[in-house]
Amino acid sequence: MSLRLYQPNTLLNRLHDEIGRMFDEGDLGIGELTAASNVWSPAVDIQEEENRYLLHVDLPGVKAEDIDITLEHGVLTLQGTRKLVSTEEKSGYRRVERMRGRFVRSFALPDTADNEKVDARLSEGVLEIVIDKKERAKPRKISIKH
Numbered sequence: 001m002s003l004r005l006y007q008p009n010t011l012l013n014r015l016h017d018e019i020g021r022m023f024d025e026g027d028l029g030i031g032e033l034t035a036a037s038n039v040w041s042p043a044v045d046i047q048e049e050e051n052r053y054l055l056h057v058d059l060p061g062v063k064a065e066d067i068d069i070t071l072e073h074g075v076l077t078l079q080g081t082r083k084l085v086s087t088e089e090k091s092g093y094r095r096v097e098r099m100r101g102r103f104v105r106s107f108a109l110p111d112t113a114d115n116e117k118v119d120a121r122l123s124e125g126v127l128e129i130v131i132d133k134k135e136r137a138k139p140r141k142i143s144i145k146h
Helices: 009-025 031-037
Strands: 044-048 052-058 067-072 075-082 101-108 113-123 126-133
Touching: 044 101, 067 113, 075 126
Parallel strands: none
Antiparallel strands: 044 052, 052 126, 067 075, 075 101, 113 126
């Protein structure tokens, strides 16, 4: 007997995706409306190094001025908007697969993260966020008084 991970939402998610594709591919005129109102979530890679944390966020087509990064109470929040790119209709069909609209991602930072030393850079559609780690407190010897 083999064990399988039970994921009750998988079937429902597949059904939702198929219905969405049906509207996107049909001539109902609804696909454009639903795609524009979707909230999307960019992919994020998180890496811990000896002296820092690195986040790489895939944001192709998003400009730096359309991204807000905040750090409050140990929570790093990324939010922004990918704007609609004009498309051209050819041969009576149109298809837009890239998600657009607002996105929000939040990450709870560990206690070792230095909230004062955070740097962000956007290059070739990838946002890189560098968060330095705090200096470790050195153990100190406590003398006993006689």
